[in-house]
Amino acid sequence: MKALRIRLQQSSANYRKEESDTNKMTYPLPPFSTVIGALHDACGYREYHPMDLSIQGKYESMHREPYTDHCFLNSIFPDRGVLVKMRNPELLSTAFEKVVAPRKSKGCDFRIRADANIFNEALYQEFIDLKDLNNQIEVFKNSRIKPVLEVIKRRKATLKSKKNRLDKKSEEYLKLNRREAQIKATEKHIKDEFEKYKENHYTKPISKFRSLITSLKFYEILNNIELLIHVAAEDNILEDILNNIYNLKAIGRSEDFVEVIEAKIVELVQDDDCDVTSSYSAYLDYRDIKKGLLMPTNIGDETKGEGGTRYGLNKNYQIIDGKRIFNKKSVLYLSEYCIEETSDRVWLDRDGEQAYIVNLI
Incomplete structure (x- = not known):
């Protein structure tokens, strides 16, 4: 079988686990979807081109790297963060204008200028006017709307009492x-008009103002990474990747740059009688592990199960009813493994005296 062998190096990278938040944890190797996305981007592909991958590699160490996370709160807290106005909240845009920040952390009131560090006077005045309008709306509600509704409530109770004493078919009952x-x-009508006015003049305009807070979070960062990737696909796809391999800038985050050490089309071979141990860690098809086609070599008395870490990794996806439905692959991450023979999904890439185990997924 023909395949493309790619050798890469990265000084550092984070292959983020989707479920991690406060501490953005990393996979030990880039997931299939990450590599496929990077290759598609390098080739300028805008739709999925089928390919199978074998991903192997190793890293020297791991450390945690701090970063500042920005978060928009749905409510406005004068003593928490910076008040900002969103430019296009309807479009889920993260663009904003800074308006005002508190001068002290407790007991702050933006309407008191001594408490406020103002960045944009016009937007600050717009915010203050909206808060004043809200006070006026509440006063109008309590002084004008509420008394009228109380009269209506009593009138409804009186009519109901009268109706209960009448025959439902009588003319007087129908009149009541x-x-x-x-x-x-x-x-x-009174309630709807009041809510409509409040919605248009206060609720919608004030919703564009948010509290912006920052917090300290961490990335897990792998150091001095070496990746060995094999790609199996149609010949024209392999040629496209080979011709555009130096357009591959990063894998992981946008700042996780890669150095292409080698890109070469090779022939994968089958060998019914071989004894090869990998020098790399890898994602291996869990079915092949269970069948004994790939065998861990680090299982000892203190190691349980298959001796590795099991993951469900995204490969590609389809859009169904407007949602991305990922094709997940069940794999085992192993640092030491070997084969005694090849199979339909387990191949060998012989490079002189070196032989690489290739488990295409």
Whole structure:
């Protein structure tokens, strides 16, 4: 079988685990979807081109690297973070304008200028006007709307009491019923108009203002990484990757740059009688481990199971009903393993005296 062998080096990288947040943990090797995405980007592909991968490698050490995380709160807290105005909140944009920050951490009131460090006077005044308007709306609600609704409530109770004493088929009952419907319609109109005014003049405009806070979080960073990747695909795809391999800039984060050491089309071979031990860690197909096609060599008395770490890794995805549905692969990450014979998914890449085990997934 023809395949493309790619040897890469990275001084550092984070292959982020999707479920990690405060501490952005890393996989020991880049997942299939990460490598496939990087190769597609290097080739300028805008749709998925089928390929199978074997991902192997090793790293020297790991450390934690701090970074500042920015988070927008849904509510406004004058003593927490910086008040900002979102430019396009309807489009999920993260662009914003800084408005004001508190001068002290407790007991802050943005309407008191002595408490406020103002960055944008116009937006600050817009925010203050909205807060003042909200106070006026609440005063109007309590002084004008609420008394009217109380009168309506009492009137409805009176009508209900009268109706309970009448025959439902009588003319007087039907007259009271029509009057009750009119009163309910008036009540609904008053409530709807009030809420409509508040929504348009306060709720929507104030929703563009958010509290921006920062927190210290950490990346797990792998150091001095060596990657050995084999790609099996149609000949034209292999040629595209080979011709564009130096467009491959990073794997992991955008700052996790790669150095291409080698890119070469090779012939993978089958050998029914071989005894090869890998010098790399790798993602191995869990089915092949269970079948004994790939054998861990580091299982001892203190090691349980298959001697590695099992992952469910994304490979490619389909969009179904507007959602990305990933094709997940069950793999075992092993640092030491060997084979005694090849199979339909386990091949050898012989490079002089060196032989690489290639488990295509």
